[in-house]
Amino acid sequence: MKSRDLIILFLxxxxxxxxxxxxxxxxxxxxxxxxxxxxxxxxDKYYSFFTHKNIDWDQIYRQYRPRVTDQTSDEELFAxxxxxxxxxxxxxxxxxxxxxxYSYDGWWKNYPLNFDRDIILTCYLKGLYQNAGGVFTxxxxxGEIGYIHISSFASxxxxxxxxxxxxxxxQTMKGLVVDVRGNGGGSTxxxxxxASRFADQKxxxxxxRWRNGPGHDDFTEMEEVYxxxxxxxxxxxxxxxxxxxxxxxxxxxxxLAMRVFPxxxxxxxxxxxxxxxxxxxxxxxxxxxxxxxxxxxTPSREIYEEIGLRPDIRLDISGEDQAAGRDTILDxxxxxxxx
Amino acid sequence: xxxxxxxxxxxxxxxxxxxLDKKNPIIYTLERSIRGRSEIKFxxxxxxxxxxxxxxxxxxxxxxxxxxSRKNRISLHTGLFSTSIRDELGSPLTYxxxxxxxxxxxxxxxxxxxxxxxxxxxxxxxxxxxYFSVGSHNMQHSRFSFSYGYHHxxxxxxxNRGKVFLGxxxxxxxSLRELGYxxxxxxxxxxxISSLDASFxxxxxxxxxxxxxxxxxxxxxxVMGRTSYNQRDVExxxxxxxxxxxxxxxxxxxxxxxxxxxVRFEYRFYYYRYPEPFPVYSAGDHYLVGLTIKx
Numbered sequence: 329m330k331s332r333d334l335i336i337l338f339l340x341x342x343x344x345x346x347x348x349x350x351x352x353x354x355x356x357x358x359x360x361x362x363x364x365x366x367x368x369x370x371x372d373k374y375y376s377f378f379t380h381k382n383i384d385w386d387q388i389y390r391q392y393r394p395r396v397t398d399q400t401s402d403e404e405l406f407a408x409x410x411x412x413x414x415x416x417x418x419x420x421x422x423x424x425x426x427x428x429x430y431s432y433d434g435w436w437k438n439y440p441l442n443f444d445r446d447i448i449l450t451c452y453l454k455g456l457y458q459n460a461g462g463v464f465t466x467x468x469x470x471g472e473i474g475y476i477h478i479s480s481f482a483s484x485x486x487x488x489x490x491x492x493x494x495x496x497x498x499q500t501m502k503g504l505v506v507d508v509r510g511n512g513g514g515s516t517x518x519x520x521x522x523a524s525r526f527a528d529q530k531x532x533x534x535x536x537r538w539r540n541g542p543g544h545d546d547f548t549e550m551e552e553v554y555x556x557x558x559x560x561x562x563x564x565x566x567x568x569x570x571x572x573x574x575x576x577x578x579x580x581x582x583x584l585a586m587r588v589f590p591x592x593x594x595x596x597x598x599x600x601x602x603x604x605x606x607x608x609x610x611x612x613x614x615x616x617x618x619x620x621x622x623x624x625x626t627p628s629r630e631i632y633e634e635i636g637l638r639p640d641i642r643l644d645i646s647g648e649d650q651a652a653g654r655d656t657i658l659d660x661x662x663x664x665x666x667x
Numbered sequence: 668x669x670x671x672x673x674x675x676x677x678x679x680x681x682x683x684x685x686x687l688d689k690k691n692p693i694i695y696t697l698e699r700s701i702r703g704r705s706e707i708k709f710x711x712x713x714x715x716x717x718x719x720x721x722x723x724x725x726x727x728x729x730x731x732x733x734x735x736s737r738k739n740r741i742s743l744h745t746g747l748f749s750t751s752i753r754d755e756l757g758s759p760l761t762y763x764x765x766x767x768x769x770x771x772x773x774x775x776x777x778x779x780x781x782x783x784x785x786x787x788x789x790x791x792x793x794x795x796x797x798y799f800s801v802g803s804h805n806m807q808h809s810r811f812s813f814s815y816g817y818h819h820x821x822x823x824x825x826x827n828r829g830k831v832f833l834g835x836x837x838x839x840x841x842s843l844r845e846l847g848y849x850x851x852x853x854x855x856x857x858x859x860i861s862s863l864d865a866s867f868x869x870x871x872x873x874x875x876x877x878x879x880x881x882x883x884x885x886x887x888x889x890v891m892g893r894t895s896y897n898q899r900d901v902e903x904x905x906x907x908x909x910x911x912x913x914x915x916x917x918x919x920x921x922x923x924x925x926x927x928x929x930v931r932f933e934y935r936f937y938y939y940r941y942p943e944p945f946p947v948y949s950a951g952d953h954y955l956v957g958l959t960i961k962x
Contacts, residue, residue: 348749348751348936348938348950348951348952349751351914351938351948351950352751352753352761352938352948352950353753353761353948354761355753355759355760355761355795355797356759356760358797366759424852426799607854608848608852608853608854609757609758610757610758610759610760610804610848611759612759612760612797613799614795614797614799614804616848616852618852
């Protein structure tokens with residue numbers, strides 16, 4: 329057999345075997361209808377709060393599907409999708425497109441802010457504060473009471489290792505104010521790391537269950553989530569934990585963990601009520617959406633999605649205090665810690 | 668507001684960095700690699716494979732029952748491959764891409780039986796092959812597979828110029844994928860399959876200097892694990908051939924260069940499909956060329 333024949337034979341065999349496109353399903357076409365179907369089906373299959381929020385998703389389909397035709401423009405489609413997703417009133421539900429981003433901000437926007445960082449830095453810490461890791465602001469409120477504000481749990485993990493150095497500096501304090509007001513969440517690896525420094529013993533602080541089937545009420549069994557003491561530095565003396573409606577998602581998991589410790593008092597407003605660990609998915613046109621896919625519960629198995637976590641002491645910053653450069657919530661925290 | 672990421676040390680987990688099992692070097696290396704943080708470049712890896720080949724050559728030579736007949740063959744291949752993946756947990760789109768694989772194999776080619784062990788590693792970037800006005804999405808994909816097969820001679824064909832073998836193959840593969848969206852959003856997925864396959868193997872000589880072979884594998888029993896609905900745990904199940912569809916085949920053409928060396932061209936194809944509820948479809952073509960050392 330000649331070499332040329334062999335090469336031809338081999339190429340024929342290789343070509344015959346190139347069946348990738350034959351076997352693989354093709355991507356859905358980028359049409360308004362396909363984008364609608366994909367979005368609707370993605371929520372139908374993965375979203376975790378249909379029953380809790382009393383949403384009839386089939387009815388939403390019947391209501392919105394007729395509005396989408398092949399002639400629907402991107403602008404119209406984005407408006408239809410945004411309107412449809414606003415039904416959820418879920419801060420974890422977002423839609424990102426070239427035209428803009430839809431997100432629900434009702435979890436904080438309709439409530440008092442209850443936090444003014446400038447007042448704390450200028451009137452309480454009197455300029456004597458430090459920043460660490462890009463997320464911590466800390467100092468001493470009095471000779472015996474320390475203050476730590478944690479702005480986010482979304483930075484790199486190594487940023488949160490700074491907590492040990494901060495606690496070492498504040499180790500002589502009689503009490504500590506831990507302020508997470510305005511903290512929109514991040515990773516529970518980070519929030520658990522911080523909370524573990526305040527733990528007196530291993531404690532159950534949360535239950536979760538995941539959406540895991542086609543039915544809207546298909547969930548896994550409840551998983552128990554624990555927090556336990558860790559780290560070089562620990563602080564188990566009294567702690568006042570300050571919250572407002574801007575505390576969301578992982579920051580709420582942090583509040584859940586902290587409030588199971590007996591010497592922690594939660595003061596301020598309800599948290600934002602965003603408990604559904606989200607996942608990103610994409611549409612045939614490249615737009616990306618996000619949805620909640622688990623349910624989180626308190627240790628007493630109460631769901632707090634959209635409701636928020638109730639503080640031990642419910643308090644707003646009064647208008648008079650705000651005008652006078654006072655933080656009502658922080659004042660109460662100091663008073664409690666000084667008792 | 669940002670996404671929550673869970674860490675539960677009590678659960679068997681993989682894929683995400685916080686529960687990455689650093690005691691597992693394969694997973695750890697692939698995970699590092701897929702996230703683009705691997706400090707070892709591709710070329711360096713190739714050198715490591717070559718060094719490993721040289722390291723293995725001597726003991727394999729001494730293990731050969733009849734070293735004069737040179738029945739032990741070590742081959743190192745590289746070339747081009749293309750991959751298509753659709754993982755419906757992450758995207759409704761099919762992602763495609765190409766890259767350069769590394770393929771190392773050892774064969775014992777006896778007259779009545781064959782033993783084959785093979786390692787394959789590939790890493791590439793896949794795209795949905797579609798223009799998005801919002802920007803480009805991509806998937807970083809790493810695939811690692813190991814297989815060991817035993818084939819037994821069944822009958823001669825083509826007037827004794829060819830042989831048909833039947834056998835079984837133990838095959839394990841790991842596929843790790845990070846689907847990166849615009850705005851730096853990303854999702855990590857993966858799957859692993861260990862299967863016992865029935866295998867058909869045909870080899871025939873073409874002229875004095877060529878050897879053509881064809882192999883087709885079909886899984887009988889498989890242990891499959893894939894990213895769960897929570898992207899943290901692995902859902903593992905044992906499935907039989909009626910639920911798990913996978914095809915693997917290869918054509919190879921070997922040119923005898925000398926008593927010690929052959930050059931080998933190989934085409935490999937695979938396709939597999941995970942069942943519901945979160946189907947994964949994956950297929951790939953590998954076009955390989957390599958050098959075979961006969962010991």
